[in-house]
Amino acid sequence: MQPSTLxxxxxxxxxxxxxxxxxxxxxxxxxxxxxxWLFYLVPVCLTLYGNNPRLPLIVAVAATVLIGVGYVVSPxxxxxxxxxxxxxxxxxxxxxxxxxxxxRYIVAQLSMQRVVWLQQAQxxxxxxxxxxxxxxxxxxxxxxxxxxxxxxxVGVVYQVxxxxxxxxxxxxxxxxxxxxxxxxxxxTLAGQAMADNRVIAVGGLPANYLQVSSALxxxxxNEIVAAPLTAEGEVVGVIELGFVTTRxxxxxxxxxxxxxxxxxxxxxxxxxxxxxxxNLLAETQRQSEELQVQQEELRVSNx
Numbered sequence: 001m002q003p004s005t006l007x008x009x010x011x012x013x014x015x016x017x018x019x020x021x022x023x024x025x026x027x028x029x030x031x032x033x034x035x036x037w038l039f040y041l042v043p044v045c046l047t048l049y050g051n052n053p054r055l056p057l058i059v060a061v062a063a064t065v066l067i068g069v070g071y072v073v074s075p076x077x078x079x080x081x082x083x084x085x086x087x088x089x090x091x092x093x094x095x096x097x098x099x100x101x102x103x104r105y106i107v108a109q110l111s112m113q114r115v116v117w118l119q120q121a122q123x124x125x126x127x128x129x130x131x132x133x134x135x136x137x138x139x140x141x142x143x144x145x146x147x148x149x150x151x152x153x154v155g156v157v158y159q160v161x162x163x164x165x166x167x168x169x170x171x172x173x174x175x176x177x178x179x180x181x182x183x184x185x186x187x188t189l190a191g192q193a194m195a196d197n198r199v200i201a202v203g204g205l206p207a208n209y210l211q212v213s214s215a216l217x218x219x220x221x222n223e224i225v226a227a228p229l230t231a232e233g234e235v236v237g238v239i240e241l242g243f244v245t246t247r248x249x250x251x252x253x254x255x256x257x258x259x260x261x262x263x264x265x266x267x268x269x270x271x272x273x274x275x276x277x278x279n280l281l282a283e284t285q286r287q288s289e290e291l292q293v294q295q296e297e298l299r300v301s302n303x
Contacts, residue, residue: 019043027070053106060099139169154242193226227257229265
């Protein structure tokens, strides 16, 4: 069973330093020649339960310093000093070997957790948009799913029409009616993402840029991420997300949007093609009915 966030914090960030101080106290009171320094391995092992890969190295540095200080302050005994120095040097080597192993283990665990999160997020988004029948519905489902996955606070989806972007969906967007429905390439971050065909993440924007609306009022996001939606490399849409507070690393958000860009773009293009085909069929049917009426009128007039 994976330890909880609270358990990781307690074991990694509280118990490890406390154990380090306790072991130093025991070491300082123990005469030279007694291998009390072995207990310095305990706080290093406790960092295994944390989620900070730097913590075991930090504890190893502190333990190394305290082992040296302990040699100085420990009561003398009938042991040659060189033997104590060699003994503690071996202990430091073992301690650092263990710290490096734990550091690499935590890095691997965090990397695995990140991969699992990315895969799960992709599945959730694909499940949300796969049954939608129009670009607006795809945009609504997309922005809602990403808002839940990434804890975004505002979102907008644009579809490419000709040489400009048209807004097809919005989530928690303040003053949506007064904002422009279309954007040219290069206009705002969304237009720039379309022009450059790459994900753009920017912080420190003006207070009136893409405001978040709620029942309690309005606020401005601290960070905006705009990502193109592509189909076979061609930009077919853009999604723009705003974050008041970011719970995920920006690199995670960018990578997820890069992974989703092609698949979501293909879905948007397929929906657009389906919509055009339905419009063409409806137009053909209307013209056929008009032709039938004209033929009937002509038949009646000839009789």
